[in-house]
Amino acid sequence: MQSSLPLVLSRDGTGPLHLQLAEQFRAAIRDGRLQAGHRLPSTRDLAKDLSVSRSVAQAAYDQLHAEGWIAGRTGSGTYVADVVPLQPVRRPRARPTRPADEELLTLRPGIPYVGPTSDAGWKRAWREVAAQPPARGYDHPAGLPELRAALVEHVGRVRGISCGPENVMITNGTMHGLHLLLTVRGRPGERFAVEDPGYLSAAITARQHGLEVVDIPVDEDGLVVSELDSDLAAVYVTPSHQYPLGGRLPVARRNELIRWARRTGATLIEDDYDSEFRYDVAPLPALAQLDLDRVVHLGTLSKLISPSLRLGWLVASAETVDRLSAYREEASDWPAWPIQVAFLAMLRDGYLDQVIRRSKRLYSERRNHTCAVLEPYGQIIGQDAGLHITLLLPPGADDLAIAAAARAAGVVVAPLSDYRRSISGPPGLVIGYATPTDENFHQALTILCEVLSRR
Ligand SMILES: Cc1ncc(COP(=O)(O)O)c(C=O)c1O
CATH class of the missing domain: 3.90.1150.10 (Aspartate Aminotransferase, domain 1)
Structure with a gap:
């Protein structure tokens, strides 16, 4: 018996013959050209018809049989199985109405x-990744211990934060750090203060976690601390360079903020997104330097090298890092090994400092x-x-x-x-x-x- 289908096999590299054959039968069953119960030619006839070896026809039938498109076996003939064709949903292509x-x-x-060519320091870091076999299992949920140790040195030197590796966790960036924190410590309905104007993603993330976002005014120095109510669970703040107005929270207001947090028990979330770039006087040390029990500090590579690296760090009390680690262990939610190894090399060899200077x-x-x-x-x-x-x-x-x-x-x-x-x-x-x-x-x-x- 000959196949009634116009089967065409191509030998120009379109893929193995048996897969081409199987796909043509599949398409015919899907669009109703071959109906349930239709008898298919034997592998011998099919092979002859198409001038291919019988093993090609057999392999195509085996594949279709395994997927449930055809039924029956050698001897009793091969039939199209009773598959109700499912039409794929066709979505109209969204036409961009304005240029991207x-x-x-x-x-x-x-x-x-980000310059058009890669630097020697960048290449060196990735060569170091390539020279090692990948990790043998799951990494430490807080991040690679060597990288956390290197960050202890970095945040101490650059941001004045005195801490140990037990205070440091590697994240996929600022928003990942906030998301982790709210997953573990946020309670739906809690009141979460965000500067207004401020970083919208922080307000959106808080709302996604079921928190009530409270808008706090900002003046030329940054967050107006006197506007904070005592029932707030947390405050998201950009003290080194208020986003987007640019104020630098003066020492007196920082102290007032810490005193307020100690009194109310609220958590201060310090978004330290671009503190490395200061053009007048040196940046003030991070807020986290004043009290790691009250402040969770979020750092990122997004402004230093590129946001596409998705790498950042969180500095907090050891108890907070432990709780986040326990959650991450269950959720397997931490940055991949290669970027951590590369970042470690960039820190150790001074590449990050070089990028910041340049x-x-x-x-x-x-x-x-x-x-x-x-x-x-x-x-x-x-x-x-x-x-x-x-x-x-x-x-x-x-x-x-x-x-x-x-x-x-x-x-x-x-x-x-x-x-x-x-x-x-x-x-x-x-x-x-x-x-x-x-x-x-x-x-x-x-x-x-x-x-x-x-x-
Ligand atoms: C105020 C502020 N914080 C943090 C970030 C960086 O976020 P991430 O580290 O998640 O890329 C940005 C990026 O635009 C930002 O504007």
Whole structure:
């Protein structure tokens, strides 16, 4: 008996013949060309028909039989099984209505400069990963012990935090650290304070954990501590460079914050996202340096090297790290071994310090240029640190409309309104100067100035 199907086999590398054959039968059964009970040709006839060896036909039938598309066996014939065809859901392709950010010049805040070629230090770190066999089993849930020890030295030297490896946990970045903390220590319904304007992802993460987000005002120095109620379970704060307004929490307010937390029992979550980049005086030591029993400190590589590495660290009391480790052991939720090994090499060989020094030089020049160019259009704040400045616009300006106009002209910039939740304040633009190449940076600023002059 001949196959009634127009079977075509290709020998041009499309894949093994028996798999091609099986797929053509599958497709025919799926779309109803072959109905349940239809008798298929014998492997001998099929092979002859297609000029292939019988083993090819047999292997195709074995595969279809194993998957349940056909039934019957040698002797009694092979039939199409009673499979009710299931039509795949066809989704209309979403058509991009506006160009993707990657196609535009970007002055979006928060992403560091990543050069087009890789450095010697970067390559050395990854060669070190490649030279070792992978770990023999699951790693320590708090992170590689050697890396935690190296981070003890790093946070001590760079952020003034005095701690031991028992206080350090390796994370997939700031938001992962917050998510872990809320998974283990958060209770639905608890009140969780976030700066307003502030880092939206922190508020979103807290809400996802069932917490009630409480908006706390911010002034030119940062979080207004006197606005904190005594029933808050935790406060998410960016003391070294308030995000996005850029204030640096002065010592008196830090002490007030710690005293408040000691009195109320609340946890202070310190997001230390870009403290390495300070252009006036040295950064103040981290808040965590004052009291590790009350502060959980979150550090990240996202602003230092690249957010795509998904690597960060959490520094907290040994008891908190132990509780998070116990959860992570069950959930197998920790960064992969290769990135931890590579980061260890980057710390040990001074590559991270080198990147920070080099980036600081570049960002400092770009910051000066950004401030000089944008000065006529409003008041610049938050320029002493980080990778962005905030341009406060004259009252009545519509920052959302200006950001939309900039986008239409080819430049992505963040409107300050996007960072506000319930507390109103002046309009503005949050302008990141780190990400683009030199050429794109200058071009983007020129376009932004044109857009601002039109208003
Ligand atoms: C205020 C703030 N904190 C932290 C981060 C980094 O988060 P992650 O380490 O999860 O990439 C960002 C990134 O945009 C940020 O803006």
